[in-house]
Amino acid sequence: MTALEFTYHIGKVSKSLKPFAMKLTRDYEEANDLLQDTLLKAFTNRDKYTEGTNLKAWLYTIMKNTFITNYQRMVRKNTFIDTSDNLHFINSVESSTDNMAISTFAMNDINKAVGLLDDAYKTPFMMYFRGFKYHEIAEKLDIPIGTVKNRIHIARKELKDRLYMYAYSN
Known part of the structure; x- marks a missing residue:
């Protein structure tokens, strides 16, 4: 070639x-x-x-x-090795601590976004999040199963739009 x-x-x-x-x-x-x-x-x-x-x-x-x-x-x-007798890895993950500030901010943002959902979408979404099956949610709320699926889908979409800043974070 x-x-x-x-x-x-x-x-x-x-x-x-x-x-x-x-x-x-x-x-x-x-x-x-x-x-x-x-x-x-x-x-x-x-x-x-x-x-x-x-x-x-x-x-x-x-x-x-x-x-x-x-x-x-x-x-x-990015790994520095201490040449003393103990040979510590200065920036190893095991020696670092996380103050959880980022996850606290994220959880606050998530809770706020969920709180902004209309109750018609929030209730089925939170029930599904807590482990209820679609048919259980439909029975409890006395609505068709297709409506349950649609409302959960809409809630996810709204949350995704509101929480776009976390799309590629680790």
Whole structure:
């Protein structure tokens, strides 16, 4: 396969790599960097690609391996080792504490968003959240099961819209 043909095939497949990069990095700029690194490695190593095999799978593998390598490099770079006799890992997860402030803010926002729901949607949603089955909610509220499903769906959609800022948080 000539370099021109390879470039053409890569161009056709590269659009499908962007969502995968976003899934891995969860950041637009990092996803663009990962995509660029992947394509650079593919072009650099095009002689290792076997013609007739799945180009898309080959690119996905390169992207996944590049992401893992970059992640491991970042972890190593951010880990300081104390050279004393005890050899403590200064920034290891085991030695850090979380003050739960973020989760407190999140729970306050969630409770506020649920409180803003219309009672027609909030009641079935909260019953479902507490473990009731659709048919149990329908019987208790004396409404059709389809209405229960619809109201829970609408409640979820409203909550998703109100809590959009937590969509990609860890």
